[in-house]
Amino acid sequence: MALVVQKYGGTSVGSVEKIKNVARRVARSYDEGNQVVVVVSAMAGETDKLVGLANEVCDIPDDREYDVLVASGEQVSIALLSMALKSMGYQAKSYLGWQIPIYTDDAHAKARIKEIRDENIRADLEKGTICIVAGFQGIDADGNIATLGRGGSDTSAVAVAAAMKADVCEIYTDVDGVYTTDPRIVSAASKIEKISYDEMLELASLGAKVLQIRSVEFAKKYGVVIHVRSSFNDNLGTLVKEEDADMETVLVSGISYNKNEAKISVIRVPDKPGIAAALFGPLSEANITVDMIIQNVSHDGFTDLTFTVPRTDFKKALPIVEESAAKIGAEKVQSDESIAKVSIVGVGMRSHSGIASKMFETLSVEGVNIEMISTSEIKVSCVIDDKYTELAVRVLHKAFGLDDESVKDEE
């Protein structure tokens, strides 16, 4: 008998009809002989509605009470799903975070799971009960409700699967799985059958928003096999799992892009110890996350420093950087909001040379200028003018052999 954890997101439980559909899917897994634990998000739109109420009440909602408020969304969906299953003749029982319990730290609205006690759920599973767990929520050591941040139900599901040593954690969503790139840009994008945790982390953080990144970190840490699949059909989706030999035969697994960053360059900085700290310390204090950082080689004792920040933080970051730049004697600060980051990701890169240069050449042939480059073991990212984003993704997808030949690409 296998233990299956299934997670259904907000769009999968977005209406009473969809909840009944989920109930049938859960029941089928149970009928196949599995023990089933289901993790559910709030019905689509509900969390936004609750956040809207909070913002109407006051400008900066208290964080403890914010969590009490938004955690009510999952309470509704677990109750409705349990009712649906019971009305179909199955034993089912809903669990709120405190009823399991799922213990977290006390960082409200972005809490991290510390411990899951599975005795209650385990006992119910042994009695043949389907256990329906509220995603996104837990309690801290003092019994306050704490939520895990948007998308946190993915992490709840993986954490429950890890704690209970589940055979698989199925994440149901509104797409068929993880794609080689955004199908809205490349219609020949194909579904990836299996992908390693590290590749998934690079793809997720780079903009392929199928799974909350923290859930993938969690899965990697505890070796939980994730199956990302659609709640609207029976197709097999994408397995996210430990790297295996097969995966290395693929040079590039996927192409991602990110248009949510802006570039800031500090020109002719005196090259001496402490300049990086002087520049990035104040940004960090302002809670601005810096992504790519490139420092060129020094000429005549001066160097140029270029980095990217989230585009939403750009206006806040610029005056901070200008002040720091003046202090360290830099010549000037340049910036550009119209950039995009395009990345190729694949564990196969580690054992093959020439991948990066193939990427550069492919872009060059199309006249796309590369403004910044950063690399990791399994990723190469280029910052380009954002008007070339779709073109760059398309040519790279084709160049690395990812186009699904069965799909006629109309572009």
Place this chain on the structure above:
Amino acid sequence: MALVVQKYGGTSVGSVEKIKNVARRVARSYDEGNQVVVVVSAMAGETDKLVGLANEVCDIPDDREYDVLVASGEQVSIALLSMALKSMGYQAKSYLGWQIPIYTDDAHAKARIKEIRDENIRADLEKGTICIVAGFQGIDADGNIATLGRGGSDTSAVAVAAAMKADVCEIYTDVDGVYTTDPRIVSAASKIEKISYDEMLELASLGAKVLQIRSVEFAKKYGVVIHVRSSFNDNLGTLVKEEDADMETVLVSGISYNKNEAKISVIRVPDKPGIAAALFGPLSEANITVDMIIQNVSHDGFTDLTFTVPRTDFKKALPIVEESAAKIGAEKVQSDESIAKVSIVGVGMRSHSGIASKMFETLSVEGVNIEMISTSEIKVSCVIDDKYTELAVRVLHKAFGLDDESVKDEE
């Protein structure tokens, strides 16, 4: 320093604006030097919306899950009210049933409070925190959420006030207090300044729906003084408390009516032991509550038995009664759905004679025929044709000196 428990119903917290208004009212009580515990209902319409979802999912929602579902409504309002208070600079903290905890029995959707542990709230009050408690909910011994039934927040408030020995339990609602009768029928109806628990129980159960009847029973048992008042103005409302000498000087405190019953008569029943059990046993098994029961004196070994049932149960009750009547050899069954029950209530009745006959005479003068009569120590009820309801209430209100002379009655 007084300890004040305030309860706000769904209409009082029906919008963000109204929640802010409640926050100002709570803050004022705190600023006056009180320790304040606030019990809140779900925002108006929310519980109905949740019940609607449950009924869409299945015909007979599971009762455990029903409670998980509907308890989420109060979770939203306590969080919003706490946020509002904190944004005004007050210390405030929300409490769900399980966080206090409020222990109930396991009768889902109609649970009874068994114990309230007040250590957590008490400690917060001592620190100057305003405690915001979710009404309507508690947990059973196994940690399942249990709700108290519609209107249960009144009972939550009185139970918290009793457990904490509060100085007063203020029930805020959308009317100014308890009136001598329904102001929609008699515009000269006046607000009652103070009323005994027993009178309030008679008035509440007879149709004056200001307070949940169970909350009044609770208040009586523990001697909690209830102040029913409006959340939209600062008028003093009605005090519901132990009977005092003043109250006896008023012959009749209020006139109530109830159009929600139907009458069933079993004619010429052989008068022998066991016939009442034979008639009412099957009704009780079908969960039909019988209200008034009148058995006339026996003639020739036969008697007539008349009783009332809720009008919503009438169609279900009639065939059951007909079957029982046949078994015990009654001649026939008659019924009437067009009845109303009009009652006069007052502790003054106990020490004054002639109150009942004055009621009968007043009705007779207007040509209103009395079909059934029942009396208690502090109440006389008459069943009449329901088309005379308004007329009867009006003339009784005037006859017992309840008309507010300052109001010009247009009728």
